Amino acid sequence: MGSTLEKPPTRKRRPVWQLVGLVMINLFLAFAALALGMCIPSYFRSVSPLVLEAAAKDTPTLLSQAEGQLQAGRPGPAGSLLQTWKRTTGNKIPTGLASRQQALLEENPLYRWSGGPAPFYEQFLRQAPYLREDEPAVIPTLLPGENRIELAAFLSQSSNQNVQLILKTRTLGGWQRFYPVYSTSGQPLEATILATALLEQSSALPDGIRSPILKNMADALQGDLSAVTQLESSYIALLTIGRRATWLQFQELVRSLENPEQLFMIAQAIQESPDRLPLIMSAVFNLRSPEGLIQYLGQHKERGWEGLEVALALGQGAMEALLQFDKPVYDPPGLWEALPEKIRQNQHAFKQFAETWPVLAIGARAAAFALCGFFLVAILRVIIFKGQARPDHQRRVLINLDSIVGGVLVMMLVWILIEPGLLDFQPNEQGTLQIQLAQILPDSQDLQSPTDSTTMIDQVTILILLLFFIIQLLVFIFCLLKIAEVRRQRHAARVKLHLLDNEENLFDLGLYVGLGGTVASLILVVLNVVDASLMAAYASTLFGIIFVAVLKVGFLRPYRRLLILEKNDSQKDK
Incomplete structure (x- = not known):
């Protein structure tokens, strides 16, 4: 038996x-x-600063770029690079470079307003009756009436038809934030129009900005009020930049942009913090296109500006790597300082x-x-x-x-x-980035030029998927332990079969946990508590189905079959 x-x-x-x-x-x-x-x-x-440091190896630095600008006789752009280097590194500007910059300004006094060789602008500066050294930016230079008369007279002789079209917009009315040029407070608008015409005369307006602006001008002159509103937005953006940039800074920055949306974003950044202009100028010198930079700053906000400063301090390669990684710079927690110095130093070997x-x-x-x-x-x-x-x-x-x-x-x-x-x-903001130009002029009304920037936070989705996987794995192991517990019991096969039947609801626990995870995730997404894709929510139920199927088909069913055969053999022996 x-x-x-x-x-x-x-x-x-x-x-x-x-x-x-x-x-x-x-x-x-x-x-x-x-x-x-x-x-x-x-x-x-x-992204770790050490990784950016590795990417910046053997690439141009701010100092080398500033030296190149001084070599070309452009103290204005060189000044932006040197200011950024001083701000981001905390070091003093090298005496040699500062002396060369000062020497260029003394040899060419007009460079204080132009920033470097600029034939058209310098021709205007030589005739301008009022030049203030404490306000060398473009718009403040054009605000005095005599200066505007001189520049308008110079531009009126241009054979460029686009320049003439721009000058005609001085006759327009119907502005929402500007006072008309013909009014007693129309100086800012006329200065902006003249600056825009001079950009076109200098071939500094890129096609992506010139075409929509000229179209809006033509439509506005035909009486289209919506075109006036759109044109006004472009003028406000140019005014914001021109109020704080010298001519070469103004020209180089506008020339680097590709569309009006980028123009609005740059203007908004300068309006919010005027001291960012040197940072923006330095970033422009290190990038072929500002598109990646604008998207990066729009997505990461203040942490993006902090990352920009870190990358600019290291060099051009770090700037490119920062945008390629598309992450803010790593901010170590307090316990990082408590780690052994050896470990922190060894990170250099793996950067x-x-x-x-x-x-x-x-x-x-x-x-x-x-x-x-x-x-x-x-x-x-x-x-x-x-x-x-x-x-x-x-x-x-x-x-x-x-x-x-x-x-x-x-x-x-x-x-x-x-x-x-x-x-x-962060709460789900529907991936929409609003460009606010409301405060560029005093007492102005709200204006929004929205650009959609859908942000997929893949890291959050991955974390949630990993969490659901771990939970289901723990439930799976618990069920296997219960099977092993029944297996170790010193009872007859029929008793073990009854014990397994008693645990049937436990073996379905993965399904219950999966459904609960899906419902909880959907509630959190709807309430904007987390920003993750619906795939992460439904994955909880999927993991439950997979783990329960593996448990029952791969472990429970073979063991039950073994017990059934053993029970049958026992009955035959009896």
Whole structure:
């Protein structure tokens, strides 16, 4: 007659000295993996200054660019570069460069207003009756009536028909924020119109800005009031820049732009903080197109400006890398200073690796942290199971799973500690960036020129997916432990089958957790608590279906089949 009882597995414990040795080895390996991970300067939602430093290697710096501008006799642009270098590095401007800049201004006094060689503007400056050294910017220079008369007389002789069209807009009325030119307070508008005409005369208006402006001018002169409103927005943006920029700064900045939306964004940034003009000018010198810069600043706001300063201090390569990574610069938490100096210094050895292969670097760092968790779980296993003999197949599966879960949990914990911004979820703003030009002129009304900038926060979605995966994995392991518990019971097969039937609702727990995660995620998205895609919400239910299917088909069904066969054999023996 066959026995219906299972023999308990035999256990053989290791000596204490072996257990201590295993604990020490795993502890050493855990710390080694943790130290390796800490030495790789890669982050999910930010970029390390060391990575930007690696990208800036052997690329032009602000000082070298300023020297090139001085070599070309352009003290105005050189001044913007030197001011930015002083602001971003905290160092004094080198005496040699400051002396060369001053010498150029003394040799060519008009450069104080023009910023460098500018034939058309210098011709006007020679005839201008009133020039103030304390206000060398374009618009303040054009505000005196005599100066505007001189410039208008010069431009009226131009054979450029676009220039003549621009000058005709001085006769327009119907402005919402400007006073008409023919009124007693029309000086700002006329100065802006003359500055725009001079830009066209100097071939400094790019096609992307010239074409819509000229179209609006033609329509406005035909009596189209909506065209007047659009033209006024462009004039306000040019006025904002011209109030704070010398001629070459004004010309170079406008020439670098590609469309009116970029013009509005730059004007808004200067209006909000006039001291940003040198930063913007320096960034323009380091980029082929301002499109990436404007999108970056629009998405990251103040942290974007901070990142811009860090990149400009390092060099042109850092500026390009910052926009390519499209992340703010890493702001270390307070515990970073508590780390050993050796670890912080060792990050320099991996900065080139993190810059060249950013995805691989993040993967390597995550793997190192996960290995740390793997070895820590191994320590717990040694302490709890005290070196038991090699387990059966079911037990080996559980050991592999708890090692994976432990590694992932330690990886997430460590990463959150070193990158607290990983969990900074901003309310969903529908991805819309509004350009406000309302405060550019005193007592002006609101004007919005919206540009859609859909922002996909992939890091948030990844984090939520990872969280749901870990939760389902924990439920899966718990269910496997329950199967193993029934398996170890010294009861007949029919009793074990009844015990499994009793746990049927437990084995469906993954489905309940998955549905609950989906409902909770949808509620949080609707309430704008987190900004994540709907894919992350539905993935919770998907993970539940997959894990429950694997549990029942891959583990529960084979074990039940074994018990049914065993029960049948027992009945035959009877």
